[in-house]
Amino acid sequence: MARSGTLQSLLQDARRLQDGNDACGAAVLVVIAIKALQSLDRGASEAASTWATATPQQLPLLQKLQLAQGVSAGLADSSEAGGFPVLLAQVPELLSRLPAAAKLADLLHEWLQPAMQPERHKAARLQLAQAAATRSCAYLHCTNVGGEGGSAAGQGVGSMRCSACRAVWYCSTTCSHADWRQGGHRRVCKALGIARQAAKEAAAAAESAAAEGQ
Ligand SMILES: [Zn+2]
């Protein structure tokens, strides 16, 4: 919205309505414009909240985002206090903030690019794979999950495990091959194995701690 010039035309429409004595219509458009700026600021502050875990590659962009945020600061998005005149008096100020808003939108757009989010992508992929691991067949396109394979991993006739990660089960070699090639298991197999091993070690440590406590 801020990048495409939509906000600019929205505010011009607001002015036109105001000139035509439709203060209510104009005020609605002003509120929409302010909400758009607020959502940009929210996006920037959400990005800033990842600061502590950011990679060195992400830091310069986060720094720019931090400097560019605040495009909605001090704007009143409700007419409660002073009625429509208060909202409408902000139009010149809003117009003057549009270049800054467009710049913030560009930075946010860049921030949301997959190339900027390698860790988040990896984490999402692993999470999906772990959810799939609870199915009797981890190949997500397989519809055989309620049938002879049973509804949970490791159940049913012909249920077989990935020998590398030992974390997922399939109803057949057809599905294990399909998941490896098209389902993306080859990209998460190693991480799943590591996560499974870590969970096993944590459980063992908890068990021995409990045994010592007795
Ligand atoms: Zn299957």
Ligand SMILES: [Zn+2]
């Ligand atoms: Zn595997």
